[in-house]
Amino acid sequence: MATYVIVGGSSGVGAALVQLLVADGHRVINVSRRHVDEATVSHMANVLTDTLPPADEPIHGVVYCPGSINLKPFRGLKADDFRNDFEINVLGATRVLQHYLPAMQQAGHASVVLFSTVAVSVGMQFHASVAAAKGAVEGVTRALAAEWAPKIRVNCIAPSLTDTPLAARLLDTDAKRTGAAERHPLRAVGDAKDVAALAAMLLSDHTKFVTGQVWHADGGMTAVR
Numbered sequence: 001m002a003t004y005v006i007v008g009g010s011s012g013v014g015a016a017l018v019q020l021l022v023a024d025g026h027r028v029i030n031v032s033r034r035h036v037d038e039a040t041v042s043h044m045a046n047v048l049t050d051t052l053p054p055a056d057e058p059i060h061g062v063v064y065c066p067g068s069i070n071l072k073p074f075r076g077l078k079a080d081d082f083r084n085d086f087e088i089n090v091l092g093a094t095r096v097l098q099h100y101l102p103a104m105q106q107a108g109h110a111s112v113v114l115f116s117t118v119a120v121s122v123g124m125q126f127h128a129s130v131a132a133a134k135g136a137v138e139g140v141t142r143a144l145a146a147e148w149a150p151k152i153r154v155n156c157i158a159p160s161l162t163d164t165p166l167a168a169r170l171l172d173t174d175a176k177r178t179g180a181a182e183r184h185p186l187r188a189v190g191d192a193k194d195v196a197a198l199a200a201m202l203l204s205d206h207t208k209f210v211t212g213q214v215w216h217a218d219g220g221m222t223a224v225r
Contacts, residue, residue: 001025001026002061002203003027003057003060003107004021004060004062005055005059006021006031006063006065007032007047007063007064007066007096008066009032011166012162013159013162014196015192016192017196017199019196020196021203029043029053031045031053047092048088048092048095055102057103059103059104059106059107060110061111061203063113063199063203064092064112064115066088068166069130069167070129071127073126074126077128082129082132082133085129085133086136088133089130089134090136090137093140097144108151109151110151110152111153111155111204111207112144112152112153113157114137115158116134116156116157116158117131117134117158117159118158118159118160118221119134120134120138120158121158137156138156141155145211146212155202155207155212156213157195157202157215157217158214158216158218159190159195159218160189160190161180161189162190163191163192171189177189185220185224185225188219190217190219202215
C-alpha cells in the first residue's frame with residue numbers, strides 16, 4: 001500500500017483518481033476546498049493561502065489537479081487574468097511540492113503528476129492566459145524531473161477538453177458537446193476516468209522508467225490530422 005496526496009480530489013479528474021487509488025487499496029490524503037468522501041484522509045484547504053496538512057509519514061506520490069479555464073480575447077485580458085492563472089496553476093503546485101518534498105524523499109522513490117493543457121502545444125484562440133500558465137507547468141515538470149532524479153519522477157498530463165465540472169459551461173448543450181467531439185480525431189470529448197487512469201499509471205511502478213514527459217490525453221489532437 002502506498003500513500004498519495006491528491007490536491008483537488010473532490011471533483012473531476014481528481015475525484016476519479018481518488019476512487020481508483022482507494023479501490024486499489026492505497027491511502028489517499030485528499031486536499032480540497034470542498035468536503036470529500038470518508039474513504040480518504042480529507043483536508044479542506046486553499047492551497048494558495050491555508051496551512052497545508054502535515055506529512056507525518058512517507059509520501060509515495062503527489063498529484064496537483066487544480067486548474068483554470070479562463071477563455072478571453074487577448075485584447076480583453078488584464079494583468080490579473082495572467083496573475084490569477086499563474087497562481088492557481090504554478091504557484092499552487094509549487095507550494096504543495098515544496099511542502100511535501102521531504103516526505104517524498106523519505107519514501108525513497110516517489111512520483112509527481114502535474115496537469116497542463118493541449119492548448120500549450122496547439123494554438124487556440126482565447127487561450128493566451130491559461131496557455132501561458134500551463135506552459136510554465138510543463139517547464140517546471142522538466143526542471144524538477146532533472147533536479148529530483150533518480151528518486152522522484154515528475155510527469156505531466158496535457159488533456160484536451162474533458163467532461164468535468166470545470167468545463168461544464170463549454171459542454172452544456174448538445175451542440176457544444178457535438179462540436180467539441182468533432183474537433184478531435186477520436187470524435188469524442190475527454191472522460192475524467194480515462195485521464196485519471198493515466199495519472200494512476202504514472203504514479204505506479206508501471207512507469208518507473210519514465211520522467212520529465214508531457215503526456216497528451218487529447219483524443220489525437222496534437223498528433224493526428
